[in-house]
Amino acid sequence: MRKLRxxxxxxxxxxxxxxxxxxxxxxxxxxxxxxxxxxRMLPRFDRWEGFDNYARVWxxxxxxxxxxxxxxxxxxxxxxxxxxxxxxxxxxxxKIRAEGxxxxxxxxxxxLSFIVTGVAWQWIMTPDLGLERAFQIWxxxxxxxxxxxxxxxxxxxxxxxxxxxxxxxxxxxxxxALRGINPEILAAAKMDGASGPSMYxxxxxxxxRPAFLTAIVVQGHLAIKxxxxxxxxxxxxxxxxxxxxxxxxxxxxxxRNEMAVGASSAVMMLVLVMILIVPYLYSELxxxxx
Amino acid sequence: MxxxxxxxxxxxxxVYLVLLxxxxxxxxxxxxxxxxxLKSMPEITGxxxxxxxxxxxxxxxxxxxxxxxxxxxxxxxxxxxxxxxYFWNSVLMVVFAVAISVMLGAVNGYVLSKWRFRGDxxxxxxxxxxxxxxxxxxLIPMARLLGILDIAGTIPGLVxxxxxxxxxxxxxxxxxFYVTIPDELVKAARIDGAGFWSIFFLILLPISxxxxxxxxxxxxxxxxxxxxxxxxFAGADARPLMVALNNLVNTSTGTKTYNIDMAGxxxxxxxxxxxxxxxxxxxxxxxxxxxxxx
Amino acid sequence: MAQLNIDRVSKSFGKxxxxxxxxxxxxxxxxxxxxxxxxxxxSTLLNMxxxxxxxxxxxxxxxxxxxxxxxxxDRNIAMVFQSYALYPSMTVEKNMAFPLRMAGVSKADQKAKxxxxxxxxxxxxxxxxxxxxxxxxxxxxxxxxRALVRDPKLFLFDEPLSNLDAxxxxxxxxxxxxxxxxxxxxxxxxxxxxxxxxxxxxxxxVMEGGLVQQLGTPAxxxxxxxxxxxxxxMGSPAMNLLPAIAGADGKTxxxxxxxLPLSPIAAAPAKGQTVKLGLRPEWFNLTGEGSAIVARVExxxxxxxxxxxxxxxxxxxxxxxxxxxxxxxxxxxxxxxVTLDKAPIFDADTxxxxxx
Ligand SMILES: Nc1ncnc2c1ncn2[C@@H]1O[C@H](COP(=O)(O)OP(=O)(O)OP(=O)(O)O)[C@@H](O)[C@H]1O
Ligand SMILES: [Mg+2]
Numbered sequence: 001m002r003k004l005r006x007x008x009x010x011x012x013x014x015x016x017x018x019x020x021x022x023x024x025x026x027x028x029x030x031x032x033x034x035x036x037x038x039x040r041m042l043p044r045f046d047r048w049e050g051f052d053n054y055a056r057v058w059x060x061x062x063x064x065x066x067x068x069x070x071x072x073x074x075x076x077x078x079x080x081x082x083x084x085x086x087x088x089x090x091x092x093x094x095k096i097r098a099e100g101x102x103x104x105x106x107x108x109x110x111x112l113s114f115i116v117t118g119v120a121w122q123w124i125m126t127p128d129l130g131l132e133r134a135f136q137i138w139x140x141x142x143x144x145x146x147x148x149x150x151x152x153x154x155x156x157x158x159x160x161x162x163x164x165x166x167x168x169x170x171x172x173x174x175x176x177a178l179r180g181i182n183p184e185i186l187a188a189a190k191m192d193g194a195s196g197p198s199m200y201x202x203x204x205x206x207x208x209r210p211a212f213l214t215a216i217v218v219q220g221h222l223a224i225k226x227x228x229x230x231x232x233x234x235x236x237x238x239x240x241x242x243x244x245x246x247x248x249x250x251x252x253x254x255x256r257n258e259m260a261v262g263a264s265s266a267v268m269m270l271v272l273v274m275i276l277i278v279p280y281l282y283s284e285l286x287x288x289x290x
Numbered sequence: 291m292x293x294x295x296x297x298x299x300x301x302x303x304x305v306y307l308v309l310l311x312x313x314x315x316x317x318x319x320x321x322x323x324x325x326x327x328l329k330s331m332p333e334i335t336g337x338x339x340x341x342x343x344x345x346x347x348x349x350x351x352x353x354x355x356x357x358x359x360x361x362x363x364x365x366x367x368x369x370x371x372x373x374x375x376y377f378w379n380s381v382l383m384v385v386f387a388v389a390i391s392v393m394l395g396a397v398n399g400y401v402l403s404k405w406r407f408r409g410d411x412x413x414x415x416x417x418x419x420x421x422x423x424x425x426x427x428x429l430i431p432m433a434r435l436l437g438i439l440d441i442a443g444t445i446p447g448l449v450x451x452x453x454x455x456x457x458x459x460x461x462x463x464x465x466x467f468y469v470t471i472p473d474e475l476v477k478a479a480r481i482d483g484a485g486f487w488s489i490f491f492l493i494l495l496p497i498s499x500x501x502x503x504x505x506x507x508x509x510x511x512x513x514x515x516x517x518x519x520x521x522x523f524a525g526a527d528a529r530p531l532m533v534a535l536n537n538l539v540n541t542s543t544g545t546k547t548y549n550i551d552m553a554g555x556x557x558x559x560x561x562x563x564x565x566x567x568x569x570x571x572x573x574x575x576x577x578x579x580x581x582x583x584x
Numbered sequence: 585m586a587q588l589n590i591d592r593v594s595k596s597f598g599k600x601x602x603x604x605x606x607x608x609x610x611x612x613x614x615x616x617x618x619x620x621x622x623x624x625x626x627s628t629l630l631n632m633x634x635x636x637x638x639x640x641x642x643x644x645x646x647x648x649x650x651x652x653x654x655x656x657x658d659r660n661i662a663m664v665f666q667s668y669a670l671y672p673s674m675t676v677e678k679n680m681a682f683p684l685r686m687a688g689v690s691k692a693d694q695k696a697k698x699x700x701x702x703x704x705x706x707x708x709x710x711x712x713x714x715x716x717x718x719x720x721x722x723x724x725x726x727x728x729x730r731a732l733v734r735d736p737k738l739f740l741f742d743e744p745l746s747n748l749d750a751x752x753x754x755x756x757x758x759x760x761x762x763x764x765x766x767x768x769x770x771x772x773x774x775x776x777x778x779x780x781x782x783x784x785x786x787x788x789x790v791m792e793g794g795l796v797q798q799l800g801t802p803a804x805x806x807x808x809x810x811x812x813x814x815x816x817x818m819g820s821p822a823m824n825l826l827p828a829i830a831g832a833d834g835k836t837x838x839x840x841x842x843x844l845p846l847s848p849i850a851a852a853p854a855k856g857q858t859v860k861l862g863l864r865p866e867w868f869n870l871t872g873e874g875s876a877i878v879a880r881v882e883x884x885x886x887x888x889x890x891x892x893x894x895x896x897x898x899x900x901x902x903x904x905x906x907x908x909x910x911x912x913x914x915x916x917x918x919x920x921x922v923t924l925d926k927a928p929i930f931d932a933d934t935x936x937x938x939x940x
Contacts, residue, residue, distance in 0.1 A: 012397050012398075012401055017413065017417075019454050020417055021416075024458075025416070027435075031427050031428065096305070096306070106312065106316050107566075108563065109316060109319075110573075111566035113514070113515030113516075113559070113562070114517065115515070115558070119535065119554075123326065123552060130322075130345055137342055164315070167316075221422055227426075228518065231521075232540065249429075259430060263430060270427045281419060474669040478665060478669035480636060481657065481663050482730070483657035492671075493671050496672075496673030
């Protein structure tokens with residue numbers, strides 16, 4: 001009797017556990033299996049292809065573009081948000097008047113969807129009508145800003161919109177971390193003669209290590225998943241010049257009826273995330289254990 | 291002495307300059323969206339009479355016509371009924387998805403923090419991992435499961451998907467909140483004769499308002515802003531607002547109506563912006579604690 | 585037959601054994617205090633009595649009925665926690681009524697009982713407040729009130745006073761003791777404050793290393809400590825332990841080259857055996873009572889009512905407690921007297937006291 005009642009907690013957890021076990025772990029397994037089959041429009045588990053699908057993914061010119069873009073986008077997006085976020089956080093931490101209002105302004109893009117962001121930036125970056133026209137009318141006649149129409153440059157438009165959207169979040173992370181630094185440490189550093197920039201460089205930035213780690217992990221995993229922004233901003237174009245792993249996966253799975261290839265690319269994306277997340281989760285759970 | 295003070299005020303000036311320029315950068319798209327949505331197409335394209343218009347000049351003849359069109363008459367695919375019905379699709383989806391995922395998360399967090407059992411940390415770790423998976427890895431099997439459950443393409447189907455992938459987040463929020471509540475409270479209640487559910491409902495729920503706000507805001511923004519699941523799983527009748535907006539802007543034929551596009555984008559953005567303005571503090575806490583362990 | 589019987593109870597968390605076959609019998613109406621250093625398993629034992637933890641082995645019986653397999657609420661035991669554990673969302677009245685509400689007592693009876701207890705504890709004026717609006721002492725009373733309303737067979741207190749400031753602690757100590765005298769309920773009380781233990785207990789169980797080192801009245805514990813741990817744990821400043829060698833006649837003991845008489849309570853050790861001689865600081869005096877002992881004065885610490893004097897005897901540091909105003913100079917060598925009629929000796933290897 002007592003034993004049975006003692007199970008109530010575990011039983012309440014059960015529905016969620018089953019849901020997650022099936023829709024996260026079960027589905028990962030299914031997708032992995034699918035990536036080894038000859039599935040095209042519908043999943044089928046009777047014809048095996050082995051690892052050839054992965055070879056196809058890696059040899060596909062679009063995947064090559066996707067990986068190249070992913071590298072550009074990933075590095076610039078993470079680097080950009082970290083730089084702007086840290087800069088704004090440090091500057092905001094100087095007893096700034098109207099800090100609340102500024103913080104609100106920096107962070108509001110985070111409330112928007114990537115679709116809205118994409119739509120807005122697409123409009124802003126429209127040559128002839130957007131920023132380009134604005135600068136020309138303001139007197140800078142030779143100003144040109146038509147990256148969004150150029151295959152070579154369009155991915156940087158995605159970077160700009162992404163950085164615009166997410167820098168505020170990184171700023172919030174860093175600001176919270178800055179405010180969490182033990183004031184006694186700062187006082188001690190001051191007594192030891194540190195001031196201004198050297199204080200930041202030697203004392204404060206090292207204390208932000210956990211915030212850096214978190215920001216990199218979160219932004220990195222967003223960069224890997226990132227799909228909506230490209231769809232709304234460039235539609236993957238011009239051509240497929242702004243292809244990312246996520247758009248590749250969607251295209252092959254749902255438009256081209258190459259489900260097995262799509263599944264293989266999805267597994268590749270998972271692998272990327274795992275490389276980033278697993279060490280992080282492992283250390284978090286170990287340290288976080290009470 | 292004087293030069294030192296000059297230097298200091300120069301530095302402060304520089305700090306303010308950077309902060310204000312950044313503010314301008316962050317505000318610019320919003321301003322462009324609002325202005326454009328209130329303009330007519332001739333004004334936007336700089337036709338005769340509007341030669342000096344830029345995306346950042348305030349509308350000369352403000353009009354909400356584009357808003358009306360975006361809401362109820364703009365053409366999306368074949369139907370010319372605006373975003374209205376999609377807006378309500380999203381509302382319906384959000385209400386149920388948020389309610390269910392937050393309630394499950396609350397109970398899960400309660401169990402994982404206050405009724406520890408062997409392997410509870412492994413269970414928690416398994417749930418936590420669910421926060422980070424790229425959803426592309428589940429799209430294909432999920433489409434199949436929705437078919438089997440006979441909810442493919444429907445709003446309940448979307449609700450189901452959002453609940454599944456919302457549970458890891460809500461559980462994380464509540465678990466991290468409840469571990470900060472002293473265990474002695476639960477012990478006292480057990481001695482006083484309260485059982486598993488009475489402890490939850492009578493003792494913990496009444497003090498959980500802050501974390502409910504965080505979880506609700508997080509889930510609301512996440513589900514409302516979702517595009518991938520909507521695009522992958524919604525049938526024509528169940529399409530959420532973000533998918534419709536993307537269709538409105540990116541797949542319409544003929545000349546682009548930027549004012550309607552921007553009005554549509556604003557309609558899609560307003561609910562979450564409102565939440566952000568009203569519950570900003572909780573919004574930030576959600577963002578940061580969703581990312582960081584407690 | 586004792587009312588509460590803790591019978592060879594052990595508890596392990598994973599591989600660490602926190603309690604090792606602890607057995608304690610508690611009579612009805614007794615005030616039993618569990619003391620011991622931090623981490624010795626006091627709370628663990630209390631939680632097992634309450635039903636919040638299951639023993640790894642052993643039995644717990646209350647009024648001859650086995651309770652270790654019952655739910656906490658079925659045991660008719662109330663508990664007061666160190667953090668008070670008041671329900672933050674409920675008023676004082678609702679907090680106190682909570683156990684009754686859970687037991688399905690009618691609203692009217694709840695109210696009557698809460699009022700009765702509130703009057704007893706003089707907290708009627710707080711009934712409509714939330715815990716956050718109470719001072720530490722008031723919270724403490726409410727926590728006791730919540731325990732009292734149920735009329736339990738047994739009260740458990742887990743360091744209930746350690747979050748109060750020193751003065752309030754002394755007041756509440758008296759008050760709990762008065763309450764105990766008035767209600768006559770059995771109480772098991774955990775503390776690591778040995779003054780609390782000495783003043784409140786009808787019996788004390790000194791715990792250490794997962795074992796009950798000694799179980800007895802405060803006087804027994806203080807005057808006849810069972811071993812060196814108990815001897816040094818109870819009393820402040822702690823009892824001094826001096827290495828000593830048993831004399832040839834079985835009646836004396838040698839500390840270095842000074843010979844002291846063996847106390848009548850001590851068993852005679854074999855000649856030449858090395859033992860430890862226990863000397864409480866308050867046994868020292870300059871008034872010539874007891875046996876003479878020469879010591880070097882190292883440091884003098886006036887505390888107000890007393891002067892603590894740090895001595896060196898035969899190379900060992902020894903603490904003596906003398907009345908305030910005692911004239912004495914640091915750095916001098918002089919003769920003290922020490923009363924030895926209660927001085928225990930301990931086996932140097934096992935630490936066990938050697939009584940006659
Ligand atoms: N749930 C648990 N899991 C593992 N070890 C535990 C657990 N609870 C207690 N312990 C360990 O058991 C030992 C005894 O703990 P307990 O809380 O009973 O000590 P205590 O005597 O009450 O100490 P204190 O005076 O500090 O309250 C400690 O070493 C503690 O670390
Ligand atoms: Mg304890």
